[in-house]
Amino acid sequence: MHIRFKRLSFEATLVIAVSPFGAWACSDFYAKVPNVSEALCQAAQLRPSGARSVQGRPILVRDLRPLDAHRRVLVVATMHGDELSAASVALHWLQMAQAEPVQTHWRFIPVLNPDGLMRAKPWRMNAHGVDLNRNFPTPQWQRETKIYWEKRTLKDPRRWPGPSPLSEPEAKYLFDEIVRFDPQVIVSIHAPYALLDFDGPVMPPTRLGRLYLDQVGVFPGSLGNFSGVQRGIPVVTVELPSALRTPSDADMRKMWRDLQTWMDKVLAPLDQDTQQASLGGVLPVIPKQTPAKP
Numbered sequence: 001m002h003i004r005f006k007r008l009s010f011e012a013t014l015v016i017a018v019s020p021f022g023a024w025a026c027s028d029f030y031a032k033v034p035n036v037s038e039a040l041c042q043a044a045q046l047r048p049s050g051a052r053s054v055q056g057r058p059i060l061v062r063d064l065r066p067l068d069a070h071r072r073v074l075v076v077a078t079m080h081g082d083e084l085s086a087a088s089v090a091l092h093w094l095q096m097a098q099a100e101p102v103q104t105h106w107r108f109i110p111v112l113n114p115d116g117l118m119r120a121k122p123w124r125m126n127a128h129g130v131d132l133n134r135n136f137p138t139p140q141w142q143r144e145t146k147i148y149w150e151k152r153t154l155k156d157p158r159r160w161p162g163p164s165p166l167s168e169p170e171a172k173y174l175f176d177e178i179v180r181f182d183p184q185v186i187v188s189i190h191a192p193y194a195l196l197d198f199d200g201p202v203m204p205p206t207r208l209g210r211l212y213l214d215q216v217g218v219f220p221g222s223l224g225n226f227s228g229v230q231r232g233i234p235v236v237t238v239e240l241p242s243a244l245r246t247p248s249d250a251d252m253r254k255m256w257r258d259l260q261t262w263m264d265k266v267l268a269p270l271d272q273d274t275q276q277a278s279l280g281g282v283l284p285v286i287p288k289q290t291p292a293k294p
């Protein structure tokens with residue numbers, strides 16, 4: 001009996017190891033996400049990044065690298081597990097990038113917080129109850145996030161920054177990916193505030209589709225603060241109007257087009273050598289004007 005049990009376990013492990021990962025992701029993650037057909041999810045060909053959430057779920061990633069790519073863009077969504085539409089928009093954009101890569105090396109992480117998403121009732125935080133968007137290493141993290149959480153949010157459990165910067169595997173993975181991939185732009189998709197936020201050293205986009213620029217400020221421990229302000233890698237934060245419904249196909253396409261137009265305007269093409277080097281290096285970003293950020 002014992003031997004038989006062991007054999008079953010082995011077979012189960014084997015099946016997981018050899019099955020197409022997209023199928024697994026599509027049945028488990030994306031069945032929860034609005035406006036994503038199984039075909040769209042399968043076509044995304046998501047792969048395990050190697051990183052796992054607190055509860056051991058793989059964080060999935062997809063790279064699209066056309067031969068003529070001259071810039072690197074990282075798209076991350078559903079950092080907050082209850083923002084279901086964000087993962088969907090990432091998958092729709094991934095489909096558009098597959099059809100028309102626009103000389104960009106894309107890296108998509110449609111669900112950074114799978115544990116929050118996969119709860120019976122999805123929630124914002126990860127499985128430790130941490131708001132991942134307050135867990136990034138910004139100056140005076142211990143002091144600043146504590147003051148902010150206690151005084152500004154009145155200890156809102158939905159905004160707990162965690163015990164220390166990068167204490168959470170999901171935030172640590174994104175941090176590592178930013179270091180490895182060295183993107184010129186990060187697009188972070190959220191909901192439901194219906195606006196566009198921006199942190200970084202270049203001219204911000206004024207609109208993406210129906211979303212208009214409305215810079216909401218800098219928060220201790222946030223991705224925008226860490227990447228855009230501290231590291232100088234622009235972060236475009238897309239706040240969709242609804243966490244449960246995606247914009248229309250036409251709206252998603254218009255947002256996608258506006259993103260390209262903005263990138264064409266503010267990003268210098270990487271030369272071949274820089275494009276090959278994925279670590280470190282000077283950011284090839286041309287500041288066009290003084291940033292509007294206070």
Ligand SMILES: [Zn+2]
Binds near residue numbers: 080
């Ligand atoms: Zn959010």
